[in-house]
Structure formats: C-alpha cells, structure tokens
Amino acid sequence: MSEKQVFATQAIAFKGADTKDPLAFRYYDASKVVHGKKMEDWLRFSVVYWHTFRAVGADPFGPQTLHRPWDTSDDITREFDAIAESCKHRVDAAFEFFTKLGVKYYAFHDRDVAPELATIDESNKLLEVVTDYMKVKQQETGVKLLWGTANLFSAPKYANGAATNPDVKIFAHACAQVKKAMEVTHKLGGEGFVFWGGREGYQTILNTDIKKELDHMAAFFHMAVAFKKSIGATFQFYIEPKPKEPTKHQYDYDAQTVMCFLKQYNLDDHFLLNIEPNHTTLAGHSYEHDIVLSAAYGKLGSVDCNTGDELLGWDTDQFLMDERKATLVMKAIVDMGGFTTGGLNFDCKVRRESNDLEDLFIAHVGSMDVFAKGLLNAVKLIEDGRLDQMKKDRYASWKEESLGSKVESGQATFGDLEAFAKANATPKIASGKQELYERVFNDSL
Ligand SMILES: [Mn+2]
Known part of the structure; x- marks a missing residue:
C-alpha cells in the first residue's frame, strides 16, 4: 500500500487553555491524571468509520458535497483485487487520522470498510481481506477497535426490517451478516459489538404483528449470544436505543424500553446499552436522561457522544460543543467509576457545508476538548461535594x-x-x- 499521507494537518498537541489554535487541545491532556485516572482512560475517545470516512454530505435534497481523496471508486463491478485496493486505501487514511488525532479507538460497520458484493461468500471474502489489513494497521499504530457492528439498515433487502422482518428468508440474511461481523470483530480484538435497529419497528400498525416481531428479535439476540460463546469471543454486546428515524416507531425506543425488553426475554445478563444523546432527545427526553438512567441501573456501557439541533426533529449527529451537556455526561461517567469496555465514540459528522479536509480535525479536536473540560468540571463538582x-x-x-x-x-x-x-x-x-x-x-x- 502507498504510504502517502492524505492529511496536511500534523499531529495534534496539547497547548493549554490559553491557546487560540483550533488544531491544538486546550483541555485534553491525554496522560494527565485527574481524579485518580488519566484523562485518556476516563474519556476513551473513539472515531467512527462511517461518518468520518464514508459520509459524502448528501441529504434528501441534494447530492454529494464532500469529496475525499480516499474515495477513489465505489464501483463494485471491478475485479475483486481492485475493489480490495480501494478499501485498503481508505483504511490507510483512517489510521493516519486516528494517529494524528491521538485517539486510541475506532468503530465501524461491516459495510463501511467493505461493500456488499453479489454473494454472501464474496462479501465475506472481501471483509476478511480488508479486516486482515486493518489488523495489521492496528498492530502498527496501537489503535484498537472499540466496537464493531453489522449494517442491517442500508441494504434494500432490509426495508421491512432485519431481525423483525416478516419474511424469515430476510431474517436469515441478517443472521448470516451478523455472524460474519462478529467473527471479524473478534479477529480484530474488538472490545464491544453494537446492535442498532434502525429498521426494527413499524411504519403502520395495520400491517404489523408487534408481538411476533419482538419474539423474533429476542430469538435473534439469543442466537447472537450463543454464537459469541461458540467462537470464544469476550466482547461486550450493546444495544443502542433510538425511538424513530428511519422507521416511524422503533422497538429500541429509549433506555428504559430496552432494559425492559432485555428483562422480558431473559437477555439482560448479556447486554449493556450504547447511549446516543441525539437519540435520547428524539425520544423527548433531556440530553443526559438515558445516560443517567442506564448508569443508575449499571447498564451504561458506552456513549455515542454526539448532539442534535433543538430546532430540527431529526438526527443531525453533530459534534457536541456545549460544555454544560458534556459536564452532565462526564458526571454520570465519573460517578460510575468510568468505562470498562466502552468509550466516548464520535458518532458525529461534519456539516455538508464543512467541506475542508481540515474540518474533520477541527470538529474532533473541538469536541474532545469539550468533553475534557466536561470531565474537569464534573470532577470539580464531585470534589466540591455540595451538589451530591x-x-x-x-x-x-x-x-x-x-x-x-x-x-x-x-x-x-x-x-x-x-x-x-x-x-x-x-x-x-x-x-x-x-x-x-x-x-x-x-x-x-
Ligand atoms: Mn450511534
């Protein structure tokens, strides 16, 4: 592979609170010990493959605005080796970014790193080849996999759901895909595996047998638990709640709903929650609600640390730049003693108007600093003691x-x-x- 770098930005350094450099940390000093632990261990930052390396800025009203040097070709009619080379080219860019930013973790969906090909066998072969290369890059850089996941929402075959599809033949495709995604996550030493059910729900109750669909979803999770055991994987399973979008009503509505589902189907020993605050606000709760609630029951596993826009009713996946919200989140995380397998995962995308390559760095650096400041504030609150x-x-x-x-x-x-x-x-x-x-x-x- 080419060793040519794609980012002009140099490695990000800590320069202290007085710096005006948007490409330097003001508060995030990775190895500084705060409240008994290094900042990097409290925060466990992770970059996502999908938004940062696959988002092109398209929205329902307009096409691509972000043209990335690593997006050489998406043509899957090419020879297998040419497709694999394009995928590896993107892997190089991703690991250059992780390293320069100074994060220890990343997360991906199977289809982010290797597109679906004509058959399951071909798709799996490509995923193996690309993840073998990712394993090499992990060893070279020391960057680790926070969690892997299977994309069970983009392919047209999942339009009526994956684990809740009315057609058992589609359900089988979802199981086959998750099985492979778990295998490669295990191979990469992933610390977690996430299930997000964007198509698990209904558009109209008139055509939907809710009880049957939830029974099927539980059967799917029980098979995932059994398969995890069979391959000797130790990664933590997470479910990520979201009330709606793309589906009108999604079964994993919010933290409390998911916790009840897990209890109902005897799955609660096997799952923690991956909370995304932009999903929490879509459920009509305050930003921190699901984080605080799941933490209270010992079920907070990891956080997709983004935010929405209060004036828009959809999931804008923005980088959090609000110190108050970060303080509430970090207070809950410090109170529970920090993450074990989880982290703060930037499930965030730059705006489609933010089309400079440098904007990817500015966004991550800015939000990492907000969470670092939030951590410092939370520790100040805890050590002050009045609030508690x-x-x-x-x-x-x-x-x-x-x-x-x-x-x-x-x-x-x-x-x-x-x-x-x-x-x-x-x-x-x-x-x-x-x-x-x-x-x-x-x-x-
Ligand atoms: Mn998410």
Missing part, C-alpha cells in the same frame, strides 16, 4: 424515619404506612431548590 450532598439530603427522611428502611427493604405494608400517616401530621413541603442546584452546577463551569 444537597441531593442526598433531599431524601434524608428515608433514613431518619425507621419506616423508610422498612419500605426500602420490602418489609412494610399499606397498613403500617396508614398508621404512620395518621400519627404524623403532614410536614412542611420542602423546597425543590431548582435554582440553587443550577447555581451550584454553574460554579463548576
């Missing part, structure tokens, strides 16, 4: 009254509570103090 103490004090009666522990341990009856209520007059209603909480939060910024 105020929240704890709000529930003090549950500790002060012996009845509280009786309820929490499941020992109380309605009769006990009725007797207590009769014996104790209604107390003064405590102030919620929202503005005070907001003021204390602001002190961390």
